[in-house]
Amino acid sequence: MSDPEGVRHFLTINAANYRRPSVVRRIGVPLGGSGLFLAEGAEWRRQRKLLAPTFTPSSINVLVPHFHEAARHLLHDAEGKPSVNLSRAFQDTALEAVLRALFSMPENRAREELSALVRGYIEGAGRPGLLDGFAPSDNSFGFALGKRRRFQSKWFAAIAAIIAQRKAEPRSADNRDFLDLLLQLKDADTGEMLSDDEIRDQSATMFFAGSETTARLMFWSGYLLTLDREEQQRLSSEIAAFPPDRVRMLEDLANWPRLRNVLLEALRLYPPLPHIVRQANGPDTISGTSVAANDQIWASAWIMQRHRKFWQNPTAFMPDRFAGKSAPWVQMPSYIPFGVGPRICIGLHFALSEAQIVLAHLLARYRITVVGTRLVMPVGRVTIEPDYEPMFRLERI
Template structure:
């Protein structure tokens, strides 16, 4: 791949940072993948690098990102996602490809259509209101643990039609182990080891997956024994039939259930954690959020139809997703004849993009490191180009639960923020890469009455 190839007459393929023999840029990537991607973005719109022996191209311009996202399954092959992720998710809709992926997506998609979010909105706000009532002013809480426990309850009730009270620590600990193992593999620490090598991390992951499987099997067993018509996701998975009338096998139900179970609480819980962190550090945004909630809700619990009347609350969530996108990495493998921006790519080239670095590009987001929810107000200025913001991916493989996640995040934040302010203090929290982009250290917050936070919140 020539380093002086011109794309559209202006974009150049830039040679990446210095490579080590055999390792390429693996050490720098493994040490700090987020910083590494930001350095690649600053270097150019199309940057060559190597992950070990793999030829790689990093893309930063929105139109190139769009080509990657919309080209998966056609121009680009879905990449191998690694042993750890496969062990956790199995052969579900995220990890499968080709005909198997098309079949599973067709079976799963009807269960998570955007309109389904309306029927689950009451459960979301009911669970959030219960937490708000239990929170005592003056307490110091582990914000991420509280948010994950909340979104897990919502996920299990809406997706599986049951509850998980008392099981949050069990599944949460297992998910933390899985997060770390997947993060290590993404950073290349175990990516090139054969799957049969029994590293300590892999042994821990196997035990964690056993816990996850047991929890999903428990709620699945309960659901199978339940009588009467139910409208939860598991019922829809069990009832789904493909074009030949064939249902999902028990293993396929497990894989899709685990995929949606994890996606249904891990990403939203982490997003809410970052939202509290950002609101605590930006009292002006918090005050504006308070004003909207007082005007629109006047103390009552929000409903689905309130979403359109809470634009700033939604802007807070979107800006949180910009700064701390749960999914921080997208890849595709070039097929024969693949191109990006008119540039021919050798087959096997791994094309990378990163929500983390793209969302912080000053060309599309002025003052990119600042938390400015109002940047999403159409009246403020021109919108960023398509695919400059893509927290849920894009194209045919975009997140099936994107609408569900947005509805949940907005309604839960609105419900809780009416009653409490979470002051996370002045200390900065760095993100850690794993299955999702999560806080690298505990986020502890003091619970304050919402009306009193203005004098106590950190600036």
């Protein structure tokens, strides 16, 4: 379904009739448990209502110092090197940012092991296979789920240990992170705090959603800027007029409108997720097409955001098309990089803020170019990845 009205029908108007298919759950549950990304129905509504306050601008302001530290980590690692693999560097930086924002984890062996554990899953057992596509349920073909279950056991145990330590040693009010926000949440109806398992699942969900997709956004934005030197120079001038170290809260990011537009255009050309997939609970009609129970509906941001019916010069890199658009995911029906409707990505402001701060630090110090002339092509897996990881040359400004 590539018609914006049809997409909004099954993701917004009649969203209650659709669920995530087993293939998504088979890959996602080991990473995020029963967190917000995979919850359904009344449980999803309860979680969304509970978590909404943690993603308001005032809450994300608490995390801005962590984004700066992650950016400085990137610059430190790149210093003095003739060329850098920015795809891998952005993945490391995004993991750095989310570990700091989630748990305030300093650089140590435990953090490296946690990052390596998740990266190993994403690049290995977390990739969908043939059996996932044919599986009628979450636990079908159980013989093929061993690696995922072993990962889940280690991953959940590691996060549970971090939560237990934080509860035993609370942090000061002026040095908070996302875990502190979760520990303070209360159900408005019952007054109950989140259980340890719920905090674990939300933290695990945030870890993946706030790292892998943001890393892809930063990579494709950087790559596009190497293809458009003039746009990169305009960005450098914008950032020089308001250096990154002056950013203290989200409202300061308004000083970089061009940088934001570059990110929005990168999300249009290379949306983090190639498809949004739902499975029908019962019969329906979408854009005149009959849908039966258990039919799968696929919406492709890749197709909609590059379709000549919806966009002028759809394959061109034109950041100015987003000028003046405060919320294009609402204002532009064919723009769905964060999804659409009630399940639109709750962390979109988190991702955009992190990407702006990290890229601003990089572009304030360096001009970036790609080594060689081979084009980087997109590959749709769990996220939209580069077909190879090019080396980038960083020229000190």
